[in-house]
Structures are given as C-alpha cells and as structure tokens.
Amino acid sequence: MDMSNYEDDKTIQDEAELWRRINPDWIVPDEKPPGLRVSSAAFNDSRDGTPLSVLLAEIVRHTGRTAQDIIAPFPGFSLASITAGVARAQRQGIARTPTTKEPAHASVIGPKTKAIRQALAKAATWVVAPSQAA
Amino acid sequence: MLKYCFPRGEVIVTLPDNPPSWMVPTVEALGELLALPPNWDAYGAPRVDPAFALAAMRLAWETFPDNTPQPSVVPTSSGGLQFEWHTRNIDLEIEFLSPSRLHVLCEDLRSGQSWESEVNRDLKPLTDALAVLTRPL
Numbered sequence A: 001m002d003m004s005n006y007e008d009d010k011t012i013q014d015e016a017e018l019w020r021r022i023n024p025d026w027i028v029p030d031e032k033p034p035g036l037r038v039s040s041a042a043f044n045d046s047r048d049g050t051p052l053s054v055l056l057a058e059i060v061r062h063t064g065r066t067a068q069d070i071i072a073p074f075p076g077f078s079l080a081s082i083t084a085g086v087a088r089a090q091r092q093g094i095a096r097t098p099t100t101k102e103p104a105h106a107s108v109i110g111p112k113t114k115a116i117r118q119a120l121a122k123a124a125t126w127v128v129a130p131s132q133a134a
Numbered sequence B: 001m002l003k004y005c006f007p008r009g010e011v012i013v014t015l016p017d018n019p020p021s022w023m024v025p026t027v028e029a030l031g032e033l034l035a036l037p038p039n040w041d042a043y044g045a046p047r048v049d050p051a052f053a054l055a056a057m058r059l060a061w062e063t064f065p066d067n068t069p070q071p072s073v074v075p076t077s078s079g080g081l082q083f084e085w086h087t088r089n090i091d092l093e094i095e096f097l098s099p100s101r102l103h104v105l106c107e108d109l110r111s112g113q114s115w116e117s118e119v120n121r122d123l124k125p126l127t128d129a130l131a132v133l134t135r136p137l
Helices: A057-062 A067-071 A084-089 A114-123 B023-033 B050-063 B124-133
Strands: A017-022 A027-029 A036-038 A052-056 A078-083 A093-096 A105-109 A125-128 B002-006 B009-013 B072-075 B081-087 B090-098 B101-108 B114-119
Touching (some): A067 A125, A078 A114, A084 A093, B023 B050, B023 B072, B101 B124
Antiparallel strands (some): A027 A036, B072 B081
16 A cells, blocks of 8 residues: 555544454553553554554444444454544554445554554553453 | 474474473464464464564573563564563563564663663673563562
8 A cells, every 4th residue: 555645634633533453462461450451563564564554433433333343353353442642642643544345444654663552552442352352 | 392383384392301481381372373374463464474483482592581571472463573571560572573683672660761772683682671671679
C-alpha cells in the first residue's frame, strides 16, 4: 500500500477509538495490575511497510457490528483500543483507508520506534479482554 | 532433548544437566513460535523465521544470568521475535531485527530512567540491562 499521499485526517477526533485485534501471543504478563498487558509487538507496521492497521470503532458501530463481531473470525483473539489522541501524541497520524471488505479500516501512520510502540501498548485498553475472548 | 519442526526442517535442542529455571520454558516457547501459521496475527504476518529462534536460543544461553526471570517470548509481524519482561520494576525488551541485530529497550520504573540501543557485536548494553533486571531487590 502506497501511503505517501496519506496524511493525518483531522476529521477523526482525538477521542476516536482505534481498535486493534490482539493475538494471544501478544499478551504478556506484567507484575503491575491487572497482571497482563499488550506487547509492544502488537503496535508495529507490517513487514512490507504497510502502516499499522486499526478499525475506527465509530464506523464499526455504524455498520451495525459489535466488538465481538470483529474478533469472532479469530478464535482466542482479544480486542484492544487506543484513542486517536494517544496515537497523535506519539507523532502518528490517522488516515481513513477503507477497503471493499472493511469500511472501518484505518491506518496509523508514522515512524514506529520501539519507544513509540511501547507507549501505544501501555496506553491500550481492553474492549474485549483476554478472559472474555472465545 | 527438545525437537521442533517447521516447514523446511527441524530444530533439535540438547539441554545441559540442571538447566537454569528459565531455560526449558524459554526453549519451549521458542519452539511453539515455529508452529505459528502464516497470518497468525490476522494482519498478514509471515511465519516466524527459524533463524531468529536459533539466534534467540544462543543469545539467551550466552547472556542470561541463571537467576533471570522467565521471559515472555513474543512473535513480531515481520517474522521475528522478542524477549520481554515486565517485572521487578523493569520493563525490558530485546527485539531481534535480524539473527545478529538486536534492539534493546530498558525502562527502570523505580528511577524513571529509560534507554534504547541497537546491539550487534558489542553485547554490553544487553548484559547491562540483564544485570539491572536480575539485581537484588
């Protein structure tokens, strides 16, 4: 995907929820409560340079779907959320990049240093927590 | 002896007598990563490269003190992996960028200090970070 023409979309409010599916291997122990956290590995771009894929929660809901619908095709997965404001605070932009199959698809654009990935992971909250995942 | 298969071969690990407590679960976790299928992350990730798993085993054997807490062994979307710990007031991550290049991020939650560094031949930043992780509380 050529992202060179994409910029931060200001129509996406800072409060907008960005959802990210979380593979069970990306959930790691943390001695701090609640005892589990998302690994920084969950918030990196793809190997081919495609920016971090997320779903705009507002669009998901607008299309009549729930959080459980998003992870239902992926048994054992959880669903985490960061806000657009959190991403922007880490020098990321958010672009709407809908696909024919996924109208809620968006991309988090910007260099993802390890420190930035860890900051995004630390800021993530659960929409569907590991204990709630199928 | 532990044996793990992947599409183009297998990895056989011979453990020493009386291995440190972190070793067997870490080796087993690395072996499990080799069984992940393509698209394991739902975002198109490739399989974990066995060369990364081997490099990780060697690095752990060569650098982890015996009293190292068991790491989390986490696959990355690029086909690599990382070790990470969030314990003893330390957040430490060792990411394999290639079998011979590491990126280390260490945050001491008590002092608030953090640093990150790419590591290849000189492992001192890594051994320093492990020393912080295994220091007496």
